[in-house]
Amino acid sequence: MEVKIRDEYIKLEQLLKFTNLVESGGEAKIVINEGLVKVNGEVELRRGKKIRENDKVEFNGETIVVK
Template identity: 60%
Template sequence: MKQVKITTEFIKLDQLMKYAEMVQSGGEAKMLIAQGLVLVNGEICTQRGKKIRVGDKVEFDGNDYEII
């Protein structure tokens, strides 16, 4: 599991994907989220603006990311 450190209260899902280098661009993140390919805390998430906080887990493309 990869750890992603944030220094704010939360980060939006699409911004997190770009920040953690899961995708090349925000547009790519938007498309992948809309297609239901991203899981947040074990559930499919199609909201690109979903607030991700410390302790959340994001799964994408066979990789797990823990927000610290």
């Protein structure tokens, strides 16, 4: 799935909510803290990680590419 953002970046937890992969910020915090989210192939534990153009986020069998 490709997601277009209009700003320079989007925070990881906001991206998960925006794409409806999680229902809330609390759920995003849990899945990130449990090491279930990868950014560019690496497990990411920071929910405030800045996701920029061409970054790839993987969670729950879904892959998001930011454009």
